[in-house]
Amino acid sequence: MAKAYDRVSWSYTCIMLRIMGFNERIIDMIWRTMGNNWYSIIITGTRCGFFHSTRGLKQGDPLAPSLFIIRVELLFRMLNNLTHDQFFNGLYIEWRDPQINHLTFADDIIIFTSGGRASLQKIMEILNNYEHTSRQQINRQKSHFMVSPPAFPATIRGVQQITGFTKKESPITYMGCPLYIGRMRIVYFNSLVAKVISRIKGWQSRILSYGGRATMIKHVLQSIPTHLLSALTPSPPPKTILRRVEKLAANFFWGMEKDKNIYHRASWQKLTFPTEEGGVGIKSMEDFCQTMKFEKWWLFRTKDSLWSKFLRAKYCQRSNSISKKWNSGQSQKWKKMMINKKESEKHITWRLHSGSCNFWWDNWLGDGALY
Numbered sequence: 001m002a003k004a005y006d007r008v009s010w011s012y013t014c015i016m017l018r019i020m021g022f023n024e025r026i027i028d029m030i031w032r033t034m035g036n037n038w039y040s041i042i043i044t045g046t047r048c049g050f051f052h053s054t055r056g057l058k059q060g061d062p063l064a065p066s067l068f069i070i071r072v073e074l075l076f077r078m079l080n081n082l083t084h085d086q087f088f089n090g091l092y093i094e095w096r097d098p099q100i101n102h103l104t105f106a107d108d109i110i111i112f113t114s115g116g117r118a119s120l121q122k123i124m125e126i127l128n129n130y131e132h133t134s135r136q137q138i139n140r141q142k143s144h145f146m147v148s149p150p151a152f153p154a155t156i157r158g159v160q161q162i163t164g165f166t167k168k169e170s171p172i173t174y175m176g177c178p179l180y181i182g183r184m185r186i187v188y189f190n191s192l193v194a195k196v197i198s199r200i201k202g203w204q205s206r207i208l209s210y211g212g213r214a215t216m217i218k219h220v221l222q223s224i225p226t227h228l229l230s231a232l233t234p235s236p237p238p239k240t241i242l243r244r245v246e247k248l249a250a251n252f253f254w255g256m257e258k259d260k261n262i263y264h265r266a267s268w269q270k271l272t273f274p275t276e277e278g279g280v281g282i283k284s285m286e287d288f289c290q291t292m293k294f295e296k297w298w299l300f301r302t303k304d305s306l307w308s309k310f311l312r313a314k315y316c317q318r319s320n321s322i323s324k325k326w327n328s329g330q331s332q333k334w335k336k337m338m339i340n341k342k343e344s345e346k347h348i349t350w351r352l353h354s355g356s357c358n359f360w361w362d363n364w365l366g367d368g369a370l371y
Helices: 010-019 024-035 066-082 119-135 153-163 186-203 209-220 226-232 239-256 285-302 306-316 332-347
Strands: 102-107 108-111 171-175 177-179
Touching: 010 024, 010 066, 066 102, 066 119, 119 153, 177 226, 186 239, 209 239, 226 285, 239 285, 285 306, 285 332, 306 332
Parallel strands: none
Antiparallel strands: 102 108, 171 177
8 A cells, every 4th residue: 555544534434443243432432532632843943833633543542453454344345255256266275265365464465366357357456446435545566466387478468557566576475474485585584684683783882781681682683584484484594594693692602702603602592592591592593493393383383273174174174284284386384384394293192172173183081092
């Protein structure tokens, strides 16, 4: 969206609040909060009066993100209705798979379609209707499209003609994670290393003790890749990237003199030990990735999320996921999930309570499953 918060229509926001069932008293309070905005322009140091705003939300207002999500709900519902349109083809592998036509976070949207003329025209019709209704504007300069590698040049030209968007090559970054086609490459994660280097450079002018450096590593440096590692699991970044981040953290911990690293008095592995065992308590990146693998398998087994539904429909069909094995031709992500399954299931015990436990395939006795 172009200037997403500045172009918010107050009347449209109130209409969406009524559609979603908000009380009139609450809507009136929100209207007063949005509408009581006055601005002043300072020219050459002199304030030139005040003028009243007619639209937009204040940046930093605690209500602004929630109100923005509520008003974009119309776009989400229109896109969801495409699943019932016989002329639209979204993303689904087999007939039993859940059809996915978009993924959204705030004003960042990824729309999936077959690339057919009818499907593209349906999408552009929805976007144009949303612009007209909500007074928002799609940022076409920052909007792009990607195609699968075998796409013909005529198909690419057709997409450009209908949408007006420019073609972008893989990889792209969405929510801080690289989206790529094919094998994972080290270059896709250079931005992660650059963020760590930037933080360390900002601290070099400070005089910090070893305890202060350890605190900065544990609570700042190691929080930078947390989202990326949890999102990419079970295929975390290459070990080369993880070791590079740990090397930068180790160099920062032991200090530098005239841009030269000081001799490390202990290995990084010893620093990752708990303080009770003579370490500093810094987390190991590889251990964290292993923890995320266990968590991802647990979420796949127990949660009814969109990605778990998609994987079950594609690889498990009507069978239990415990009984499935990786077959040649299936994705490498699923292969790693199957490898992770063997270790994760050893630490999972089910309690008989709600009836969700499988008699044969789940470990409810504590000694392993019955199969």
